[in-house]
Amino acid sequence: MEEDIINFYREQVLGAKAKANKFKKLANLYSLLRLGVFALTIAAITTGAILDNFTFIAASTVLMALAFAWLVARQSRFEEQRNYFDDLVKVNENEIDSILNYGNLYNNGIRYHNDKHFYTADLDIFGEASLYKLINRGATAPGNDKLASWLSAPANKATILARQEAIKEIRAKNTWKTELQTLLLFAKSADANQLVRLSAFLASPLKLPGENWLKKYCRIAPYLFITAVVMAILFPALKALAILLGLGNLGLVASKAAYIKKADLVAGKIGDTLGRYAKAFKKVEAEEWESAYCAGLFNRLKQGNTSEQINELSHLINKLNYTLNMLVGLMLNLVFIWSIKQIIAIEEWKRTNRQNLQDAFDVLAEFEALMSLASLHINYRHWTIPQIADGECYTLSAKSITHPLIPAGKRIENDYHLENAFKIDIITGSNMAGKSTFLRTLGINTVLALCGAPVCAGEMEVSVITLMSYMRIKDSLNESTSTFKAELDRLQMLLAAVEHEPKVFFLIDEMLRGTNSVDKYRGSKAVIEQLIAKRGVGLVATHDLQIARLEDKYPEYVRNFHFDIQVQQGEMLFDYKLKHGECNIFNASLLLKQIGINVE
Template structure:
C-alpha cells in the first residue's frame, strides 16, 4: 500500500516537471517577441522624424502598445503555468520525502515549543522530528498558528466530529489538496508580518484631495485627447491643443505624485501576493463541498465574493505597475492618467471591502490546518479515525496503537483498555523495554484524536481529556533550577491540574529521579495516593517494584502492567509488548556487563 502511494507521488512529480519545461519554453519565446515590439517602436519614431508627421507615431504607439500588452499577458500566463508546475513538483516530492525519510519543507513548529506546557514538550509535538513536522502542510503563518492551537489543546466533541468529517472529505480529494497546497506554496517563504501590514494598509484611507472631480476627469481625459489628435490630422493647429492637454494631464500626475508614491510603494509589494491568494480563494469556492464545516467555511467566502473581489484589487495594483514601464508607462499616464486612475480604484475598493478580508484569510488558515491533519488519512490509510466517547468515567481504548513518529517497519503496536472507569495504571519494566515509548504512544495519539485527526491504530475510542505529562524533567542553569526542583514544579502543576481542570489524564515516567532511592519511593507512593484521593486517572511508569504493591492496597483503582525481556544465551530480546501484572525481569546488570562492568550480587 505504501509503495503504491509513493509511486503515485513519483508519477505526479515527473508529470509536473515535464509540464514546467513545456511552459518555460513558451515563456522564453514570448519574451523574444517582446524585444521585437521595442524594435518596431524605435522604427516608428524614425518614420515620425523622417516623414515629419505626428500621426505615424500616435497610431504606431497605440497599435504597438496593445501588441506589447498582449505579449506581456501571454508571457505572464506561461510563466505562471511554469511556476505552478514547478511548485506542484515540489509538493509531490515533499510527500515522497515525508514517506521515505521524514523530510518536510514546511515549518517544524519549533517556535511553538514550550517546556512548561502540559504535554507538548514531552510528547514531541513541536520541533525537529515532531508530530507538527510530520503532518504540517500550512504555508501561511496563520495556518501554522491554527494547526499549533489545535495540537496545543483538545477540542470539544462537536468540533472534533466536524473536523473528522471535513478531513475525510479532503482526504478523498487528494488532487484538490495537492493543487491547493501548490497554489499556497508561495506563502511558505513570505514574511510572517506581511498579512498584518496588508490589513493595516487596507484599513487606512489615502484621503486624496479632489478625488471626486479627478474621478470624473479621468473618465473623459482619454476621449478628449484622442479626439483632439484625430482632429489635428486634418487641422494641424490642434496639435498644440493636444500638447496642452498632455501637459495638463502630466501636471495633475506630478501634483499628486506624493500620494501616488505613498500608495504605490505599499501596493506594489502586495499585488502579486493578492493575485496568488485570489487563486486559492477561487479553488475553495469552486469546489463542491459536502461536509458541514467545509460548507460553512466556503459559505463565508461565497457570501462576500472573496475571490472575485481580491482578484479585482490585485488587477488594480498590477495595472498600477504598468506606469513604471518606461515608454509604455509614459503613454498610459499621458492619455489615461493611469497611475492616478488605479490609485482611485484601489481606494474605492478599500472602502467597500476591507472589513471582510481578515475573516476570509482565517478561512484559508483553517483549510490549511484541515489539510495538515488530513495528511495521515492520505499517506497512512491504515490509520483510523477514533470514536469520541461520552462516558461518565474515563475512556481510552485502543487496538494496535503505535507511535506515529517511529517508522512503520520498526514500530510495535499494543492494545490498551480503559473503558468508562477511574484507574491509575502502574507500568513496570526493564530499561529500554518500552515503558516510556508506550506512554508517549498513548499521549501523542490522544493529541491527534482530540485535534480531529486520524490516529496510528486500528481502533481507538477516547473521551475528551486533557493530557498532563511528567516525563522529560530538566534542570535549568538559566533559571537556577535543579533537577529535583524542576520535578517538584512539574508535580505541583500536575496536582493542580488534577484538582482544577476537568478530566485530566496524566502520564508520569519515573517520578523523583533527582533524589535518593528511599525518598524516591516514599515520595512517589505519596504522590500516587494523593492522585487516587483526587480521583486522578493516568499511567505511571517506574523501575520501582514496590510501587506495584499499591495494587494490593487499592485493588479497585490501581492496575499493574509491565514490559519485560527475554534473555537467551546472555543476549537480551525485547518484544516491546505490554502485559498485565508486574515485571520480574530487569536488565541493568546485563547492560553494565556489556560495557565491561560486572555487578556482584550482595550476600
C-alpha cells in the same frame, strides 16, 4: 497500501514534469519571437527612413509594439504555467519523501515549541522529527498557526466529528488537495508578516483630506486636460492653459504624496501576491462540498465573492504600481492624477470588503489545517479514524496502537484499555524496555484523535480529555532552576491541572529523579495518593517496584502493567509488549556489566 499511493504521486510527478517542459519550450519560443519582432521594428524604421516615409514608420512601429505586447503577455502566461507545474512536481515529490523518509518541505513548527506547555514538548509535537513536521501541509503563516493551535489543545466532540468528516471528504479529493497546495506553495517563502501588515493597513483608514471632491475631480480631470491640449493645438494662444492644468494636476498629486506613500508602503508590494491568493480562493470556490465543515467554510467564501474581491484589490494595487516607472507615472498623473485616483479606489474597497478579506484568510487557514490532517488519511490508509467516547468517566482504549514517528518496519503494536473508568495505571519495567515510548505512543495518538485526525492504530476510542505530561524534566541555567526544582514546578502544575482543568489525563515518566531514592519513593507515593484523592486518571512509569504495591492498597483504582526482557545466553531480548502485573526482571546490572562494571 502505501505503495499504491506512492505510485499515484509518481504518476502525478511524471505528468507535471511533461507539462512543465511543454510550457518551458513555449516560453522560450515566444522569447525568440519577441527578439524577431524587435529586429523587424528596427528594419521597418530603417526602411521608412530610407524611403523618407513617416507614415510607414509610424504605422509599422504601432503594429510592432502591439505584437510585442501580445508576445510578452503570452510568454508571461506560459512562464506562469511552467512555474505552476514545477511546483506541482515539488508538492507530489514531497508526499513521496514524507512517506518514505519522514521528510517535509513545509515548516516543522519549531517556533511553537514551549517547554512549559502541558504536553507538546514531551510528546514531540513541534520541531525537527516532530508530529507537526510529519503532518504540516500549510504554506501560509495563518495556516501554520491554525494547525499548531489544533495540536496544542483538544477540540470539543462536535468539532472533532465535523473535522473527521471533512478530512474523509478531502481524502477523496487528493488531486484537488495537491493542486491547492501548489497554488499556495509560493506563500511558504513569502514574508510571513506580509498579510499581518496588509490586515493592519486595511483596518486603518487613510483619511485623505478632500476625498469627496478629489473623487469627483478624478472623473473629469482627463477630459479637462485632453480638451485643453486640443484647444492649445487649435488655438496656440491657449497653450499656457494646458500647461497650467497639467502642472496643477502634478502639483495636486505632489500635495498628497505622504498619503500615496503610506498606501504604497504596504499595499504596493502585495498586488501580485494577492492575485495568486485569488487563484487559491477560486480553487476552493469552484469545488463542490458535502461535509458540513467544508460546506460551512465554502459558504463563508461564496457569500463574499472572495476570489473576485481579492482580484479587484490586486488589480487596484497593481494599477497604483504603474507609477513606479518615472516616465509612465509622469504621464498618468499629468492626465489622470492617477495615484490619487487609485488610493481613493483602494480606500473604497477597504470600506466595503475589509472584514470579508480577514475572514477569507481564516477560512484558507482552516482548509490548510484540514489538508494537513487529511495527508495522514491519504498517505497511511491503514490508520484508523478514532471514536470519540461520551460519559463522565475516562475512556482511552486502543488496539494495535503504535507510534507514528517510528518507521513502520520498527513499530511494535500494543493494546491498552481504559473504558469509562477512573484508574491510575502503574507501569514498571527495566531500562530500555519501552515504558517511555508507550506513554508517548498513547499521548501522541490522543493528540491526533482530539484534533480530528486519524491515529496510528487498528482501533481507538477516547474521551475528550486534557493531556498533561511529566517526562523530560530538565534544569534551566537561564532561570537558575535545578532539575529537582523543575520537577516540583511540573508537579505543582500537574496537581493544579487535575483540580481545575476539565478531565485531565496525565502521563508521568519516572517522578522525582532529581533526589535520593528514599525521598523519590516517598514523594512519588505521596503524589500518586494525592492524585487518587483528586480522582486523577493516567499512567505512571517507574523503575521503583515499591510503587507497584499501591495496587494492594487501592485495588479498585490502581492497576499494574509492565514491560520486561528475556535474557538468553547473556543477551537481552526486548519484545516491547505491554503485559499485566508488575515487572520482576531488570537489566541495569547486565547493562553495567557490558561496559565493564560488575555489580555484586
